[in-house]
Amino acid sequence: MNIFEKRHGKKILDPFVGNGTIALFGTLQDFQVYASDNNEQKVMNTRRNLVWLLELLEEEIPSFINERILKIDARKLSDFFEPEFFDGICTEPELAPFFLEKPYYNQVRDLIDGKLEPLYDQFFAEAYKILKPKCRISFIAPVINTIDGNDVQVNIEKLASKNHFKLIPLLNTSRIVRKSNNKLQFRRQSLKTIMDVKKSQIVKRKIYILEKN
Numbered sequence: 001m002n003i004f005e006k007r008h009g010k011k012i013l014d015p016f017v018g019n020g021t022i023a024l025f026g027t028l029q030d031f032q033v034y035a036s037d038n039n040e041q042k043v044m045n046t047r048r049n050l051v052w053l054l055e056l057l058e059e060e061i062p063s064f065i066n067e068r069i070l071k072i073d074a075r076k077l078s079d080f081f082e083p084e085f086f087d088g089i090c091t092e093p094e095l096a097p098f099f100l101e102k103p104y105y106n107q108v109r110d111l112i113d114g115k116l117e118p119l120y121d122q123f124f125a126e127a128y129k130i131l132k133p134k135c136r137i138s139f140i141a142p143v144i145n146t147i148d149g150n151d152v153q154v155n156i157e158k159l160a161s162k163n164h165f166k167l168i169p170l171l172n173t174s175r176i177v178r179k180s181n182n183k184l185q186f187r188r189q190s191l192k193t194i195m196d197v198k199k200s201q202i203v204k205r206k207i208y209i210l211e212k213n
């Protein structure tokens with residue numbers, strides 16, 4: 001949500017809303033929040049959580065709440081929303097099942113090739129239709145650590161460019177200076193992704209900002 005300088009009245013969508021964390025934060029920050037999920041239970045959870053938040057803030061519950069939190073498959077967004085309707089999309093999509101142990105490389109390859117890549121690809125194609133020109137998607141993708149110690153991930157840059165989005169640098173590394181050891185400076189000038197990692201996490205999260213060409 002920090003990709004917006006002005007928030008008030010901007011229409012944003014979380015099309016994989018789950019229990020509504022992003023929708024709740026968006027509401028707190030004065031966005032016009034729309035949200036969807038293909039799981040009916042998640043839609044109900046988000047509606048309930050949003051009502052809880054508004055009650056806590058002693059704000060009126062708007063009558064349109066149910067019309068803005070909907071059961072929609074993210075691969076069919078343009079059936080529900082007009083072209084160029086949104087100012088932005090902010091989302092954490094389906095990442096991976098909860099692995100109790102590190103998976104085999106082939107398991108992860110099957111998950112990525114058979115499920116995640118087609119889902120993200122179709123979602124980006126739909127996002128292109130419903131976003132205004134030059135508007136952005138903040139997107140999280142998984143980096144999965146396998147039993148042989150390697151990290152396997154979806155090639156988001158390739159999918160983005162196929163669907164007419166470009167990656168926006170997230171961090172200018174010249175702002176981070178390591179005074180103790182000059183050799184440990186970043187080699188690149190800017191980073192296109194940021195990783196959210198906890199120690200020994202099997203599924204890590206990588207954050208991307210994509211801009212519609």
Ligand SMILES: C[S@@+](CC[C@H](N)C(=O)[O-])C[C@H]1O[C@@H](n2cnc3c(N)ncnc32)[C@H](O)[C@@H]1O
Nearest residue numbers: 016017018019020021037038039073074093094
């Ligand atoms: C990682 S969760 C999102 C969690 C969310 N950030 C939260 O605060 O709870 C991903 C969500 O994507 C939904 N999902 C999976 N495939 C989908 C699809 N094709 N269309 C829409 N939603 C989908 C799942 O039902 C799940 O709620």
